[in-house]
Amino acid sequence: MWRAFEADKTKRAFASMIRVxxxxxxxxxxxxxxxxxxLDEVEDLRRQLENMNEVITDREMVNIILQGVEETHRNVVRIFNQPQPGGQPVTLDLVLNTLRGEAETDKAH
Structure with a gap:
């Protein structure tokens, strides 16, 4: 009985993780x-996965976020698709701040 309960709970947890x-x-x-x-919604999904012991790295979040804005912010995606000065990797903070800045610029117009 206990094993059946554990198996069912494991299946549900796995299914939930896949959905998120x-x-x-x-x-x-x-x-x-x-x-x-x-951006808050995307970060919330990341936290949900971390709570399920499914870690999404900052590098992977950069890819996920850029993929999510590819249709609306192609210029930002192009910027980060180019080699960065000094060969530095693109950081999550840089991407988030750039997108927030673009959003503020869009609001001003």
Whole structure:
């Protein structure tokens, strides 16, 4: 009986993890949307996965976020697709701050 309970709980946990992971990897920003809200939602999905012992690295988050804004912020994606000065890797903070800055610029227009 206990083994059946554990097996069922494991299956449900795995299914939940797969659903959250799919939602994270397919999340896209829509034109006219709220960038801050979208970034918060993506970060929340990452935290949910971490709570399930599924760690998403900063580097992977960079890829996920750039994939999510590819349709609406191609210029940002192009910037980070180029070699960075000094050969430095693109950091998550740099991507987040750039997108927030772009969103503020868009609001001003």
């Amino acid at each position: 992971r799919r939602k994270l990897y397919t999340s896209t920003f829509t034109l006219g949307g709220n960038m801050e809200q979208w």
